[in-house]
Amino acid sequence: MDRIFTDKASGKDTCRPQLAELLAFVREGDTVVVHSMDRLARNLDDLRKLVQQLNQRGVRVEFLKESLTFTGEDSPMSRLLLSVMGAFAEFERALIRERQREGIALAKKRGAYRGRKRSLTPEQIAELQRRADAGDSKAVLSRDFGISRVSVYQYLGSTDQVER
Numbered sequence: 001m002d003r004i005f006t007d008k009a010s011g012k013d014t015c016r017p018q019l020a021e022l023l024a025f026v027r028e029g030d031t032v033v034v035h036s037m038d039r040l041a042r043n044l045d046d047l048r049k050l051v052q053q054l055n056q057r058g059v060r061v062e063f064l065k066e067s068l069t070f071t072g073e074d075s076p077m078s079r080l081l082l083s084v085m086g087a088f089a090e091f092e093r094a095l096i097r098e099r100q101r102e103g104i105a106l107a108k109k110r111g112a113y114r115g116r117k118r119s120l121t122p123e124q125i126a127e128l129q130r131r132a133d134a135g136d137s138k139a140v141l142s143r144d145f146g147i148s149r150v151s152v153y154q155y156l157g158s159t160d161q162v163e164r
Contacts, residue, residue, distance in 0.1 A: 031062060048086065051070050124145060
């Protein structure tokens with residue numbers, strides 16, 4: 001029986017619901033097919049641990065983009081390839097993040113990166129403050145203005161936000 005596990009979460013760490021489900025589901029003799037190494041893990045240590053963990057359970061791991069398969073009975077050359085290709089994936093991700101930070105910094109200098117627009121108009125903000133001063137609860141204000149309680153606190157300029 002084929003089963004597809006698709007994570008919506010970033011591959012930056014191994015705490016992902018679909019990855020945990022995959023690890024609980026696979027059995028000896030199964031093959032885990034992954035589009036590319038950076039989809040399974042973003043750093044070399046996690047990648048090697050996951051592949052080794054799966055191989056020790058008798059599970060084959062195939063990476064389509066890299067055309068590599070790991071069975072656990074791998075040669076020193078295949079372990080080297082896993083390490084080198086995994087290191088390249090980690091390096092590529094670091095470069096992307098660096099370029100992204102540089103792009104955001106340049107956009108901020110140009111004034112093009114200002115964040116999200118405010119949900120409330122100045123009149124609504126004044127009304128929100130008036131009602132908060134009158135004693136209306138933050139939950140009621142949140143519902144009435146269609147914003148989260150955190151946003152209510154931000155509009156009120158308060159630092160004593162509710163614990164989540």
